[in-house]
């Protein structure tokens with residue numbers, strides 16, 4: 001039931017703060033120790049020399065963020081693969097691979113195909129899914145819940161942030177990390193709430209930047225490039241504005257030729273190491289007439305930025321940076337008079353290959 005909300009998507013965007021709290025409550029005890037992950041999962045992953053994350057669409061984008069936690073916090077090399085590609089062109093595997101399937105529905109046929117293949121090869125598997133009694137959770141060796149609650153809107157929002165959080169918790173449980181993740185997730189929840197409370201700001205941005213546009217771009221570097229992919233998917237799938245998300249350094253290798261007077265270019269700027277380079281790229285597209293809309297984090301912000309995000313641990317910034325993009329996609333779609341929850345040609349659960 002969407003209650004007072006006009007669309008499920010808006011309700012599900014708002015639920016993200018609660019989901020972050022729910023996950024912290026489920027996976028940590030009062031002392032801040034991990035309790036929600038069985039020893040068998042950790043023991044099996046610790047024997048692996050490489051993780052392979054398999055997913056599609058938005059879940060694939062969540063995997064691109066999760067990779068960073070497994071590499072930075074758990075020190076395990078991690079690859080992220082599109083299920084439909086991996087299924088028919090399996091790359092050369094490491095000696096002791098461990099497979100993680102990420103899925104909202106747990107029914108995605110492309111991911112199921114890979115799981116079948118991998119099981120036949122005898123490698124250990126874990127599914128991280130929102131629907132717990134699903135094919136992918138039942139058929140993998142291990143399963144961890146995403147606990148986002150039912151997601152009805154075709155455009156995935158809360159499942160994305162929740163999948164990122166579960167991956168962060170799992171990676172954290174495998175390594176020795178300075179951060180107090182439970183406390184940091186409490187902060188994430190507070191800040192998600194603060195961002196979703198500013199809907200009018202994102203409605204204004206969407207209406208002024210996107211209402212009459214045919215194309216748009218999202219750029220970023222590092223984790224912001226991963227979020228740019230998801231931000232672009234959100235915008236294009238419901239508003240039908242052709243949107244590309246990509247690593248900002250690639251602009252000069254081709255895409256910059258698409259910039260015209262007024263082309264909206266959204267820049268996500270939350271990663272300190274590459275902030276200077278990204279500022280340069282924003283200036284380059286602005287010089288060619290782009291309408292640049294920069295969403296930055298507090299310590300990297302400049303006065304002209306369209307929106308300044310509150311700050312949490314830099315590796316967790318995707319959880320905040322994606323929220324404006326979700327809301328901008330929502331309001332751009334609303335402004336164009338389209339059905340936000342049910343975009344044409346798409347199904348919520350893709351059970352065919």
Ligand code: F6R
Pocket residue numbers: 056057058059060102103104105106107108111154155156157233234237348349350
């Ligand atoms: C986009 C979206 C899709 C799904 C994809 C995978 O908003 O919802 O891209 O993420 O079809 O679905 P799941 O996560 O159910 O495996």
